[in-house]
Ligand SMILES: Nc1ncnc2c1ncn2[C@@H]1O[C@H](COP(=O)(O)OP(=O)(O)OP(=O)(O)O)[C@@H](O)[C@H]1O
C-alpha cells in the first residue's frame with residue numbers, strides 16, 4: 001500500500017468566532033483525481049491553504065505525501081494554482097515561468113525545456129514574449145496552470161481550475 005497523497009484528521013479552522021472548516025477527515029491516494037465541491041464559503045480554499053501550510057489549522061492534523069503539513073521537502077514536490085493569483089503582470093509569459101522555475105530551484109536546462117513544453121501544452125507559445133498585463137482572463141488562467149506544473153509535481157492543487165477557460169483550448173482545439 002503506497003503512502004496517501006493527502007491525509008487529514010479532523011482539520012478545523014476558525015476565523016474569530018466563525019468556523020470556516022469544521023473537522024475535515026480525508027484520505028486521497030496517489031494517482032487519484034479528487035474533486036472538492038461545495039457552495040461558496042464552504043471552506044474549500046481554506047482547506048487547501050491548510051494543506052499547503054499557508055493557513056495554520058486551529059486544530060487537527062494532516063500529511064502530504066507522508067510528511068506533516070508545512071514540511072518543506074514535501075512542498076517542493078507540490079504544484080499549486082491559487083484561486084486569486086497575483087500575477088507579476090510586467091513579466092512576459094516566458095519570464096513568468098522562468099521566475100517560478102527559479103523559485104522552485106530548477107536548473108536552467110530543465111527549466112527552459114519545461115517552460116517551452118508547458119507553453120505549448122496550454123496553447124500560449126505564440127504569446128511567450130507578451131507581458132501578462134496584455135493577457136485575457138482565460139489566458140492568465142492557462143499560464144497559471146502551466147506555472148502549477150513547472151516542477152513535474154507529485155501532487156497538484158488547483159483551486160477553481162476551470163475558471164475563465166473557454167470550452168476548447170490548446171490541443172483540445174486542434
Ligand atoms: N482570512 C480570512 N479571514 C476571515 N474569514 C475568512 C478568511 N478566509 C476565509 N474566511 C471565511 O471562511 C469561510 C470559507 O471561505 P473559503 O474561501 O474557504 O470558501 P470556499 O469554499 O473556497 O468558497 P468559494 O466557492 O467562494 O471559493 C467563508 O465564510 C469566508 O468568509
Ligand SMILES: [Mg+2]
Nearest residue numbers: 044045046083
Ligand atoms: Mg474558494
